[in-house]
Amino acid sequence: MTSQASLSVTAETQENTLTEVFSLQKSAFQITPYPSLTERKHTLQLLHRLLVNHQQNIIDAINNDFGLRSSDESRIAEIIPSLQAIHYTLKRLPRWMKPKRRHVSWQLQPASCKILYQPLGVAGIMVPWNYPLFLAVSPLVAALSAGNRAMVKMSEYTPHTAELFKQLITDNFPEDLISVITGNADIAIQFSQLPFDHLLFTGSTQTGKKVMQAAANNLTPVTLELGGKSPTIIAPDYPINEAAKRICFGKSLNAGQTCVAPDYILLPENQLNLFIDAFTAHFQQMYPDFAHNSSYSHIINDRQFQRLQQGLVDAQQKGAKIINVSDFAPDATTRRFPIHLVTHTNESMLICQEEIFGPILPLITYSTIEQAISFVNQQPRPLALYLFSHEQDLHDKVLVNTHSGGVCLNETLLHVAVDDLPFGGVGPSGMGHYHGQEGFQTFSQAKSILKKGRINSTQFIYPPYKNKAINWLYKLLLR
Structure with missing residues (x-):
């Protein structure tokens, strides 16, 4: 009985910790809802530096998790693509953040339109065990470049990598910006139930269905990177x-x-x-x-x-x-x-x-x-x-x-x-995509903005509708 009670208290404590971290990040986002280009670049550059400086520690941790993971494979398939993703993003982030002009039809003139890519808020990232560094860093780069806060749930099957990554992030970033979560499947379930502004999951199709069900209770949009038989x-x-x-x-x-x-x-x-x-x-x-x-x-x-x-x-x-x-x-x-x-x-x-x-x-x-x-x-x-x-x-x-x-x-x-190239599945192999610009857009709200000036052309379609202007408009457009 004592053991069960202890386990219950531990699970409750972990759930409270998740909720506290989420609330902390949510509050921080409300204070800074649109981080500047300089702030975002600084975050990405710091992430790049810690990966370079601790690459041997990362290789050793992954090796310990697998029993033997080729050090060359860890460099080629984990560290290098993580660094390249940051390089690519840093170079193009100013252009991605710039509002995009859109066409306005003559009927609505004079006016202008644009799209502002706005951070969503707090992003959740659930990492699988097979590439525990790259599949943590790649979506994290996308979320951070878009100006979000992020909570990262590492796989319980790669505990050495999870603990190392958590320590590196804790030592270099405030918890209200990036937080790394470790723990077993119960923690993963609790993590998926948080009301994130976007949740990205990489893993099996079976688990992906459960993640999507949990996210649906909060109407949390999801990106699912699953797999299937290629x-x-x-x-x-x-x-x-x-x-x-x-x-x-x-x-x-x-x-x-x-x-x-x-x-x-x-x-x-x-x-x-x-x-x-x-x-x-x-x-x-x-x-x-x-x-x-x-x-x-x-x-x-x-x-x-x-x-x-x-x-x-x-x-x-x-x-x-x-x-x-x-x-x-x-x-x-x-x-x-x-x-x-x-x-x-x-x-x-x-x-x-x-x-x-x-x-x-x-x-x-x-x-x-x-x-x-x-x-x-x-x-x-x-x-x-x-x-x-x-x-x-x-x-x-x-x-x-x-x-x-x-x-x-x-x-x-x-x-x-x-x-x-955007990366993602279709149907049973997943939904949504990320990497590069598509990753930035996945973790952003494409806010549509229409701007009118001093001339009020809309008044010609105000009620009452029996006027020459609207009759002329009908003849021109209803054909």
């Missing part, structure tokens, strides 16, 4: 060896624990064995001496490792053929898990029903490219789609006949690294 189509014209090499990198990064990782491959029937051989050769070249290779990251925790193992067992029991591209079997102790190619799949298999989010790659053959496109369109709309082809007509055909959050042609993953 397809890769290899066209008959594309060199299979080159496709295998590029896909191998995209699937191997972070051991496949990436929301836009290739989830399954659609390829011509006569190229299946060639692809398997080429992919295997490239994997072994990229990760030699796999058992001791420090460039390949581990699975984040035992739960995810067991989920992936179960996916393979389920597929094999239902008739699939499993090809381990390494001579190293998955190790539950270290959670080192090489890529496994899977052929002879069917819809009853777990790996064909759920987002894989790990180093398992189903290979599905097709007879015609139309068959491949049809297969993609029968699945829920994914976060990304990848097409390997040099034929422009095929590019256009796939682009206009499929839906996905984003697309790479002859590449995987890298569209996420382009700051000038």
